[in-house]
Amino acid sequence: MSNLALSAVESQPKIETKEGSYKIVSTTLIFKTTDRVELKSITREIISFIEQTPIRDGIVQVSSLHTTAGLLLNETQGALLSDIASMFEQVVPRAVYYKHNDPLLSDCDRKNADAHLRALLAGYHISIPIANGKLQRGTWQNVLLAEFDGPNERSVHIQVMGI
Amino acid sequence: MSNLALSAVESQPKIETKEGSYKIVSTTLIFKTTDRVELKSITREIISFIEQTPIRDGIVQVSSLHTTAGLLLNETQGALLSDIASMFEQVVPRAVYYKHNDPLLSDCDRKNADAHLRALLAGYHISIPIANGKLQRGTWQNVLLAEFDGPNERSVHIQVMGI
Amino acid sequence: MSNLALSAVESQPKIETKEGSYKIVSTTLIFKTTDRVELKSITREIISFIEQTPIRDGIVQVSSLHTTAGLLLNETQGALLSDIASMFEQVVPRAVYYKHNDPLLSDCDRKNADAHLRALLAGYHISIPIANGKLQRGTWQNVLLAEFDGPNERSVHIQVMGI
Numbered sequence: 001m002s003n004l005a006l007s008a009v010e011s012q013p014k015i016e017t018k019e020g021s022y023k024i025v026s027t028t029l030i031f032k033t034t035d036r037v038e039l040k041s042i043t044r045e046i047i048s049f050i051e052q053t054p055i056r057d058g059i060v061q062v063s064s065l066h067t068t069a070g071l072l073l074n075e076t077q078g079a080l081l082s083d084i085a086s087m088f089e090q091v092v093p094r095a096v097y098y099k100h101n102d103p104l105l106s107d108c109d110r111k112n113a114d115a116h117l118r119a120l121l122a123g124y125h126i127s128i129p130i131a132n133g134k135l136q137r138g139t140w141q142n143v144l145l146a147e148f149d150g151p152n153e154r155s156v157h158i159q160v161m162g163i
Numbered sequence: 164m165s166n167l168a169l170s171a172v173e174s175q176p177k178i179e180t181k182e183g184s185y186k187i188v189s190t191t192l193i194f195k196t197t198d199r200v201e202l203k204s205i206t207r208e209i210i211s212f213i214e215q216t217p218i219r220d221g222i223v224q225v226s227s228l229h230t231t232a233g234l235l236l237n238e239t240q241g242a243l244l245s246d247i248a249s250m251f252e253q254v255v256p257r258a259v260y261y262k263h264n265d266p267l268l269s270d271c272d273r274k275n276a277d278a279h280l281r282a283l284l285a286g287y288h289i290s291i292p293i294a295n296g297k298l299q300r301g302t303w304q305n306v307l308l309a310e311f312d313g314p315n316e317r318s319v320h321i322q323v324m325g326i
Numbered sequence: 327m328s329n330l331a332l333s334a335v336e337s338q339p340k341i342e343t344k345e346g347s348y349k350i351v352s353t354t355l356i357f358k359t360t361d362r363v364e365l366k367s368i369t370r371e372i373i374s375f376i377e378q379t380p381i382r383d384g385i386v387q388v389s390s391l392h393t394t395a396g397l398l399l400n401e402t403q404g405a406l407l408s409d410i411a412s413m414f415e416q417v418v419p420r421a422v423y424y425k426h427n428d429p430l431l432s433d434c435d436r437k438n439a440d441a442h443l444r445a446l447l448a449g450y451h452i453s454i455p456i457a458n459g460k461l462q463r464g465t466w467q468n469v470l471l472a473e474f475d476g477p478n479e480r481s482v483h484i485q486v487m488g489i
Contacts, residue, residue, distance in 0.1 A: 015353045022185040022348040027178045065301035073450045079425035079432040099242035106242040129485045138391035159292045185348040190341045228464035262405035269405040322455045
């Protein structure tokens with residue numbers, strides 16, 4: 001585990017340069033969720049939105065507008081999505097004491113402390129570069145809306161920035 | 164947990180498009196912390212800085228310039244902040260053996276391995292879109308400076324990019 | 327843990343403003359890893375790439391194009407890197423049951439569920455502001471490629487955006 005020996009395999013990688021008038025196109029999409037914990041790909045909706053904008057090169061930022069629903073990047077295989085949900089239950093169990101769930105200390109009646117903590121670990125925004133109109137992502141990388149306090153309606157802000 | 168059934172509730176959501184001359188305005192703010200672990204909203208300072216810039220549409224990136232203090236997005240309710248601190252103590256306990264704290268293996272005399280690991284899980288930067296001069300965030304989303312090795316003075320870089 | 331008392335130490339911090347023609351320069355670098363779990367600084371390669379671009383002010387986004395390798399920001403001290411690897415083994419143990427590793431439920435023969443879950447907690451992209459051609463980062467902040475399913479060849483997308 002050294003920080004010295006790493007070197008790029010390609011010494012002359014391909015470099016792309018673009019220049020132009022800066023544009024921002026944004027929207028908010030609303031997604032319904034049906035389970036308390038649910039991981040669902042919203043990749044198709046993001047790609048569809050990018051295609052509706054005039055921006056071919058830049059970046060898209062996808063943001064959850066909630067504190068109990070986050071965003072993840074991962075595969076959409078059902079077995080793995082189940083493992084991800086299990087991991088969040090292991091790391092942040094639902095049925096333990098939380099001050100946020102204690103009526104003596106909190107006015108929140110959703111008793112959703114676990115959902116806050118899980119979303120916080122998941123993170124709330126994903127940024128993916130765009131080149132020639134396409135997301136620059138790995139083969140298996142999908143954007144997953146990570147619902148931790150459903151069923152719910154969740155607002156996801158999508159902002160495309162570039163040229 | 165399917166990746167198929169997700170669909171936007173609104174089929175024709177509102178789309179905003181802006182175009183103009185690209186600007187970057189940045190600063191570094193310094194915050195004092197008083198406890199070893201402390202979660203404090205810096206949302207007001209970020210909003211105040213954005214209002215001082217000519218940028219009305221774009222994005223703000225807020226970056227911790229430290230490895231033992233991170234940034235989170237969440238509510239500011241006291242009970243929940245206490246639960247967040249407890250979660251970090253559960254997931255990354257302070258009083259266990261770490262090589263980074265072992266004088267035989269490390270020249271760090273702060274014995275703050277837990278602070279590094281907690282900040283690493285929290286993350287070091289938050290990006291929030293800006294539209295018409297306002298942060299595009301959820302009702303309960305506040306930017307929290309997550310101090311894990313205080314008391315300290317922490318530098319937070321704020322960069323507003325857009326038009 | 328109050329959200330009220332925080333205030334910037336400097337009431338009149340230095341503010342930098344830049345304006346100009348927006349440019350995007352991007353590339354994909356490939357890094358070889360030699361261990362199953364490996365944390366390696368790629369900071370030098372990122373700085374070197376930025377220096378090859380005409381962009382002096384803006385931001386760089388570094389993205390892992392994989393689901394089992396992430397990116398972290400932290401020190402490169404060997405003892406601490408070992409603690410980070412141990413933390414991921416504690417939080418997401420390798421040798422427990424995962425559906426993704428079960429041939430009855432999954433067609434993945436790499437049995438790398440732990441790598442997916444660890445990378446997901448680590449995160450897949452890092453964004454660092456650039457001013458006057460230099461990364462705006464803390465003294466100890468290095469970008470670490472976090473390999474969780476090596477040895478492998480990993481593609482890291484680097485995109486510099488600004489003026």
